[in-house]
Each structure stands twice: as structure tokens, then as C-alpha cells.
Amino acid sequence: xxxxxxxxxxxxxxxxxxxxxxxxxxxxxxxxxxxxxxxxxxxxxxxxxxxxxxxxxxxxxxxxxxxxxxxxxxxxxxxxxxxxxxxxxxxxxxxxxxxxxxxxxxxxxxxxxxxxxxxxxxxxxxxxxxxxxxxxxxxxxxxxxxxxxxxxxxxxxxxxxxxxxxxxxxxxxxxxxxxxxxxxxxxxxxxxxxxxxxxxxxxxxxxxxxxxxxxxxxxxxxxxxxxxxxxxxxxxxxxxxxxxxxxxxxxxxxxxxxxxxxxxxxxxxxxxxxxxxxxxxxx
Numbered sequence: 386x387x388x389x390x391x392x393x394x395x396x397x398x399x400x401x402x403x404x405x406x407x408x409x410x411x412x413x414x415x416x417x418x419x420x421x422x423x424x425x426x427x428x429x430x431x432x433x434x435x436x437x438x439x440x441x442x443x444x445x446x447x448x449x450x451x452x453x454x455x456x457x458x459x460x461x462x463x464x465x466x467x468x469x470x471x472x473x474x475x476x477x478x479x480x481x482x483x484x485x486x487x488x489x490x491x492x493x494x495x496x497x498x499x500x501x502x503x504x505x506x507x508x509x510x511x512x513x514x515x516x517x518x519x520x521x522x523x524x525x526x527x528x529x530x531x532x533x534x535x536x537x538x539x540x541x542x543x544x545x546x547x548x549x550x551x552x553x554x555x556x557x558x559x560x561x562x563x564x565x566x567x568x569x570x571x572x573x574x575x576x577x578x579x580x581x582x583x584x585x586x587x588x589x590x591x592x593x594x595x596x597x598x599x600x601x602x603x604x605x606x607x608x609x610x611x612x613x614x615x616x617x618x619x620x621x622x623x624x625x626x627x628x629x630x631x632x633x634x635x636x637x638x639x640x641x642x643x644x645x646x647x648x649x650x651x652x653x654x655x656x657x658x659x660x661x662x663x664x665x666x667x668x
Contacts, residue, residue, distance in 0.1 A: 391610035391622040395661075397603030399626025402473070403633040405596045410589025412461035413580040418590040420454070420569065420576040422597015423604070427566030430605065436563035445557040446564040449550050450571020456546025458579040459539045467536035474519030474653070476540055476547075477627045478512045483548040485621050492555060494615040500667055507663040511621060514656030518631050520649045554608060561608035565601070618664045625661045628654045 405415045430436070438446075463472045485508055489495040495504050554564055577585075603623065610619035631650055634640045642650060 387610065387613040388622075390606050391614055391619050392625070392661075393606040394603035394610070394619075394623035395626040396629065397599050397606070397626075398623060399629030400633070401596050401599050402630045403637055404599060405593055406634070406638050408589065408592040408595065410587065410593055411583070412458075412464070413576075413583040413585040414587055414590040415593045415596065416454070416457050416461065417573075417576045417580050417585045418593025418595075419457075419597040419600055420572040421590070422594035422599075423601045424566075424569040424573050424597070425594065426598055426601025426605075427569035430562050430565045430601075434562040436560055436565075438563050438567060441557065442559055442563050443567045445553050445559060446567025447571035447574070449553040449564070450568040450573070451575045452546045452549030452553060453568070453572050454546070454575020454579060456543045456548075456550060458575075459543035459546060463536045463539040463543060466532040466539065471519050471521070472536070472540065473630060474515040474627060476543060477624050478515035479540060479544040480547050481511050481515070481621050481624055482508065483544050484551055487548060487552050488555070488615055488618075491552070492615070494618075503663055503667050507621065507660045507667075510656045510660035510663065511624070514653040514660060515627060517649045517653030517656065518627060520646065520653075522643045522645045551611070555611055559608075561605055561612060564608065565605060568604070569601070618667060621664050622661050625657055628657055 401419070405419070408415075408418075410418065431438075460472060460476050463476070467475075485504065489501070489504060495501045554568075603626075607619055607623050610622070613619075631654065635642055635647075635650070
């Protein structure tokens with residue numbers, strides 16, 4: 386049951402890109418709309434679950450949400466420099482390395498030599514799979530090296546934000562239902578700050594509230610999974626949603642892939658799934 390709970394975030398988060406792609410809007414409108422939806426979800430969780438939220442939960446929850454806003458905004462910025470097809474898989478790989486190693490090294494979740502070996506194998510499978518998914522066939526055109534450097538730099542900042550978002554919750558031993566609303570408040574505050582001067586208040590922003598509901602669903606189940614299987618496994622399995630995002634963008638959003646690229650994407654998806662299976666076997 387714990388592994389099934391850990392897979393729900395992959396489905397919910399993997400669908401976000403497809404839903405927001407259909408709803409439209411720029412990066413800042415999508416981010417702000419998502420945070421508003423997440424706040425609605427947080428309020429609903431608070432009303433139905435009645436969690437106890439003390440000062441610690443509020444402070445750490447808001448801090449976690451601010452980290453998320455940093456990670457999301459910088460990921461969108463990287464898309465401007467190196468494109469979506471390179472950003473998403475590379476960001477996924479960086480997040481997997483950061484969060485999995487944090488769980489193993491900071492929180493001691495790998496307790497035996499066997500778990501270390503399996504964890505490292507899973508990391509290799511996941512990162513290689515993400516790399517294959519982002520590979521593009523050479524067509525004689527190449528992006529400017531300056532943009533590539535900027536893209537990598539913003540992805541590193543994004544990764545730090547996403548890692549902080551989960552590490553703060555795990556280190557504070559915060560309850561899955563209690564932290565949802567404070568976290569959403571921090572996300573909204575961060576999104577508002579990053580959206581200044583970017584025409585964020587528009588019709589598309591309201592539409593993207595739906596994506597926040599998807600994110601909120603994935604977030605609650607990811608936090609639940611963290612408490613049962615640990616940060617390293619929970620977060621890594623949540624990133625398997627890249628399979629949904631990749632194939633969904635090809636078949637539903639009409640993104641074009643050459644025959645070689647389709648082969649690379651398929652093998653990448655297989656390796657990502659294999660990495661998730663290895664992580665599941667660790668418990």
C-alpha cells in the first residue's frame with residue numbers, strides 16, 4: 386500500500402504539464418494559478434482533516450513553500466534558455482540526485498550495504514533514463530553556448546529550491562495534512578514575488594488553478610509516502626511522472642519526435658520505471 390501511495394504523486398504531477406499546456410498562459414500565470422489552486426486544496430485539507438498547526442508547522446511549512454516557488458520559477462526560466470524538452474528531464478535528474486542523496490546522507494535512510502547498492506543502482510537508472518529522454522537528434526542547429534550555461538545555472542538554483550522544499554518538511558517531521566496549508570501560503574507568497582512585472586493576473590491564471598489541485602493531490606500523497614518509506618524513495622518515485630509528461634506531450638500536445646528520438650524516449654522511460662521498481666524493492 387505504501388508503494389501505491391508513493392506512485393500517486395507521479396500520476397498527479399506528471400499530468401500537470403499536460404493540463405497547463407492545454408490551459409495556456411505564460412510561466413508566471415501558470416505558476417501563480419497553480420499556487421492559488423494549491424491554497425484552495427490546503428484550505429480544504431484543513432477543513433476536513435482538522436490538523437494541529439502550531440508555530441513550528443507554520444514557519445517550516447511557509448519556508449518549504451518559498452523553496453518550492455524558487456524551484457518552480459527557476460525551472461520555467463531555464464525553459465527559456467534551453468527549451469522544455471531539455472529542461473524537464475535534466476531538472477528531474479538533478480532533483481532525483483539531490484533529494485535521494487539528502488535522504489541517504491542527511492537522514493540516514495540507507496541503513497545497510499544492500500540498500501546503498503540498490504539506491505545507487507536506482508539513481509543510475511533514473512538519471513540515465515532522464516538523460517535519454519532529453520536527448521535530441523542533431524539537425525545542424527545548436528543553441529548558443531551562452532544560453533546553455535545560463536540554463537544550467539538556473540537549473541542548479543531550481544534544484545536547490547526543490548530540494549529545500551522536501552528537506553525542510555522531512556527535517557521538521559511535519560505531518561502530511563498539517564503542513565499542506567502553510568506550505569501553500571509560502572508557495573503563493575513566493576509566486577507573487579516572482580511574478581511582479583510579468584502580467585501574472587490574467588484569465589489564464591484563473592484557468593491554471595486546476596493545475597494547483599493536481600499538485601495538491603500529489604503533494605499530500607508524497608508527504609504521506611515520505612513518512613512511510615522515507616524521502617529518498619518517496620521523492621524519487623514521485624519523479625516517475627516524467628514518463629507521463631514525456632509521452633503525453635508527444636501524443637496529446639503534438640510535440641514532434643524523430644524516429645531516433647522516439648527510441649531514446651522509450652528506453653529512457655523503461656529505465657525510469659526500472660529505477661522506481663528498484664527503489665520500491667528497498668523497503
